[in-house]
Ligand SMILES: O=C(CO)[C@@H](O)[C@H](O)COP(=O)(O)O
């Protein structure tokens with residue numbers, strides 16, 4: 134599979150959101166961080182905003198739900214137009230049912246793990262999921278430093294995916310930039326979220342192309 138780039142609008146200008154969404158149109162996904170102020174100590178946006186973003190975005194929506202009670206709320210994000218919905222394993226009561234609900238609504242089902250959660254916890258769910266998101270920062274804020282000590286999780290998951298003959302995607306989120314993208318791709322990542330790296334650049338399109346090129350060069354599993 135080719136490397137995919139998902140700019141995070143957490144680093145966009147929220148007063149000029151449509152302009153900043155269109156500015157990253159040559160990426161593969163628009164990564165939308167939903168935070169509820171409970172599961173993480175930060176609050177961003179919710180269902181009505183994601184619904185409008187999905188209507189104006191030229192890219193499919195990759196919703197990253199950092200919220201409590203995803204059993205109740207995750208399917209709602211698929212209903213309002215998210216193409217991929219990621220819920221956190223730590224917040225889920227019944228992850229298999231959430232994944233099945235998402236797929237039955239036509240969305241891609243994805244599960245995220247925080248830095249403190251062992252990757253082994255998500256391995257039994259691989260057959261029910263389309264993507265696993267391994268956090269490379271503590272969720273809650275953009276612009277944090279990439280946690281290189283998460284790389285063994287990527288290697289373990291990539292090996293499990295290959296052993297199972299699965300086409301599960303592996304997403305990295307947090308601190309992905311030109312300096313770190315090769316490391317995470319070499320370890321097994323293939324969908325890369327980048328917030329401050331893309332929105333901090335004057336030429337957002339150029340930054341997306343540079344990240345994709347560096348990622349593609351480093352990819353042995355592509
Ligand atoms: O989910 C999160 C943070 O919790 C991310 O999606 C960040 O928005 C990524 O930002 P950078 O680390 O790339 O600046």
Ligand SMILES: [Fe+2]
Pocket residue numbers: 141164165166197306326
């Ligand atoms: Fe995210």
